[in-house]
Amino acid sequence: MRKVQLKYATSATLCFIAAAIIVLAGIRAWVTGEPHSTAGADLFQKKGCTQCHFTDSRETKVGPGLKGLFNREKLPESGRPVTRENVRRQLIDPYENMPVFKDKLTKAQQEAIIDYLNTL
Amino acid sequence: MFSPLSRILLYPLIVILPAVLVTALGATTHGFVSELGRNAALAAVMIILLQGLLAARFKWISHPFGLDILLRFHKYMAMAAAVLLLLHPVLLAAGSGSLDLLLSLDQPWYIWLGKITLLLVLVNVGVSWYQRKLHLKFEKWRFVHDILGPVIIVFAFIHSITVGHDLQHPFIQGLWIVFFVTAVLVFVWHRVIRPRQLQKNLWQVIDVQQETSDVWTVKLKPPQEKKVFEYLPGQFQFITFFRGRNLPVEEHHWTISSSPAEKNFVTSTIKALGDFTATIKETRPGDTAAVHAPFGRFTSTLHPEEKDLVFLAGGIGITPLMSMLRHMRDVQADHSVVLLYGNPDTDQAVFHQEIKEIEAGGHPDLKVVDVLSDPNENWDGESGYIDREKIIRHCGEDLSGKTFYVCGPPPLIAAVMSALDELAVSHRQIRVEIFSFLD
Numbered sequence: 001m002r003k004v005q006l007k008y009a010t011s012a013t014l015c016f017i018a019a020a021i022i023v024l025a026g027i028r029a030w031v032t033g034e035p036h037s038t039a040g041a042d043l044f045q046k047k048g049c050t051q052c053h054f055t056d057s058r059e060t061k062v063g064p065g066l067k068g069l070f071n072r073e074k075l076p077e078s079g080r081p082v083t084r085e086n087v088r089r090q091l092i093d094p095y096e097n098m099p100v101f102k103d104k105l106t107k108a109q110q111e112a113i114i115d116y117l118n119t120l
Numbered sequence: 121m122f123s124p125l126s127r128i129l130l131y132p133l134i135v136i137l138p139a140v141l142v143t144a145l146g147a148t149t150h151g152f153v154s155e156l157g158r159n160a161a162l163a164a165v166m167i168i169l170l171q172g173l174l175a176a177r178f179k180w181i182s183h184p185f186g187l188d189i190l191l192r193f194h195k196y197m198a199m200a201a202a203v204l205l206l207l208h209p210v211l212l213a214a215g216s217g218s219l220d221l222l223l224s225l226d227q228p229w230y231i232w233l234g235k236i237t238l239l240l241v242l243v244n245v246g247v248s249w250y251q252r253k254l255h256l257k258f259e260k261w262r263f264v265h266d267i268l269g270p271v272i273i274v275f276a277f278i279h280s281i282t283v284g285h286d287l288q289h290p291f292i293q294g295l296w297i298v299f300f301v302t303a304v305l306v307f308v309w310h311r312v313i314r315p316r317q318l319q320k321n322l323w324q325v326i327d328v329q330q331e332t333s334d335v336w337t338v339k340l341k342p343p344q345e346k347k348v349f350e351y352l353p354g355q356f357q358f359i360t361f362f363r364g365r366n367l368p369v370e371e372h373h374w375t376i377s378s379s380p381a382e383k384n385f386v387t388s389t390i391k392a393l394g395d396f397t398a399t400i401k402e403t404r405p406g407d408t409a410a411v412h413a414p415f416g417r418f419t420s421t422l423h424p425e426e427k428d429l430v431f432l433a434g435g436i437g438i439t440p441l442m443s444m445l446r447h448m449r450d451v452q453a454d455h456s457v458v459l460l461y462g463n464p465d466t467d468q469a470v471f472h473q474e475i476k477e478i479e480a481g482g483h484p485d486l487k488v489v490d491v492l493s494d495p496n497e498n499w500d501g502e503s504g505y506i507d508r509e510k511i512i513r514h515c516g517e518d519l520s521g522k523t524f525y526v527c528g529p530p531p532l533i534a535a536v537m538s539a540l541d542e543l544a545v546s547h548r549q550i551r552v553e554i555f556s557f558l559d
Contacts, residue, residue, distance in 0.1 A: 002185075002186065002552075003189075003554070010193060010196045013197075017163055017200070020136040020139065021139055021160060022159075024136070024140060025155035025156040025158075025159050026152060027143050028143050028155045029152035071154050073228060073283070074227075074228045074231075081228065084288065
């Protein structure tokens with residue numbers, strides 16, 4: 001009967017989708033991501049971001065704590081969407097009281113820092 | 121192109137495609153729980169964007185499975201999408217270690233848009249799933265569905281494209297836009313363009329015949345001396361009647377009751393069951409109708425090797441079986457058919473006379489057993505309902521090698537299915553027509 005076949009087909013489809021999104025989330029969490037973030041972490045330290053930002057909490061030091069930045073719905077101060085573009089903008093043309101890093105960071109260094117923020 | 125099996129496989133692959141691409145190309149990574157929350161939404165939105173394709177009556181998609189089955193799949197997948205979308209904010213909140221996303225009112229507009237979309241999805245799934253329990257009329261439900269569907273698609277798209285930094289890779293973003301535009305076009309085609317095209321080629325009502333106290337047969341002639349489309353006995357058609365006289369203009373689907381051997385007209389035999397069908401008797405010759413057909417796979421002609429058939433029908437459920445019987449008569453088929461036909465009494469048995477004539481004609485080799493639940497005193501045939509004993513009595517103890525076609529109101533289907541189950545008839549031997557798309 002076709003209704004029985006439909007139940008099998010639907011269950012199989014759902015199991016497949018569920019398995020796929022779990023495996024893919026696992027791949028993203030554990031396999032990709034980690035390697036290229038050390039450069040960013042070093043820069044974050046060297047360029048002095050740590051003077052004003054915590055990376056392990058959301059508490060304010062001078063500027064807002066950046067833990068889980070990319071997991072938020074919006075940037076803490078400006079309220080803009082959390083996109084790479086908007087974080088880049090903060091470095092080049094800060095929202096309010098943060099120093100400008102436009103000439104202190106190359107494009108590649110900006111990307112490395114953003115990659116790092118992404119892992120917090 | 122693409123066998124039915126690969127078409128089934130295509131579906132889940134498309135659904136997970138964005139999640140695969142984000143994994144392969146996207147730069148962002150968070151904890152496992154957050155990533156799962158993201159994937160849940162990516163898959164759910166893909167399911168939603170594909171919903172239209174499942175329901176839009178494209179023959180390439182519906183043909184291998186039958187439109188009725190596909191619409192049921194559409195319904196199940198809607199439920200799956202709703203569950204995934206519910207998990208989405210919960211997992212994201214859990215992953216970020218803060219309940220702000222769920223509880224805080226201080227959210228940017230695109231987060232609120234996401235929440236509204238989720239709500240609309242839940243409403244849409246709820247009214248479709250519980251349409252009967254809510255006593256929502258089919259037309260009203262369909263109106264709501266036709267509005268919520270596209271609104272959900274647009275809102276989900278705007279939310280995902282503004283929030284999702286994982287969608288910012290140009291290739292993924294491009295694909296996302298392509299899927300979105302396709303979904304919108306499918307909707308516009310299905311609900312605006314095609315109905316207009318059908319209206320340009322109107323059929324004509326040439327006869328309306330009363331069959332019983334509340335059943336009428338409407339006979340339709342194709343436009344401009346054309347022949348009737350090719351169809352299989354047992355398939356159904358969508359008809360929109362244009363009758364004027366303040367009668368409602370709504371699209372409904374009915375089984376074709378005529379034989380495909382007849383090339384000059386089609387008939388649908390319609391029982392006054394609801395608000396719309398109550399007006400069917402008002403239909404007059406000369407009225408016009410838009411016809412979209414044929415659909416469905418409830419037909420013995422797709423299984424020519426099966427010659428030993430049992431038809432179990434209740435009331436107006438006879439219509440697809442009648443089309444098959446008429447067709448077998450017209451082509452002088454050598455099938456053997458036992459028809460158990462449940463009705464309150466013979467007066468209410470639609471096509472009673474013609475079925476007797478087919479039985480007398482010898483093609484197919486037909487045995488008709490009327491099962492009457494409310495017979496008059498002189499009735500010496502079967503009374504009560506179609507059940508296990510009556511099936512054995514008229515079809516024999518050995519049911520292997522027989523194929524059962526079941527069509528009738530839901531209680532009859534339920535009773536017959538459990539009887540066949542007790543008789544250890546394999547589901548492969550049973551074909552059931554499910555009248556309503558929403559059940």
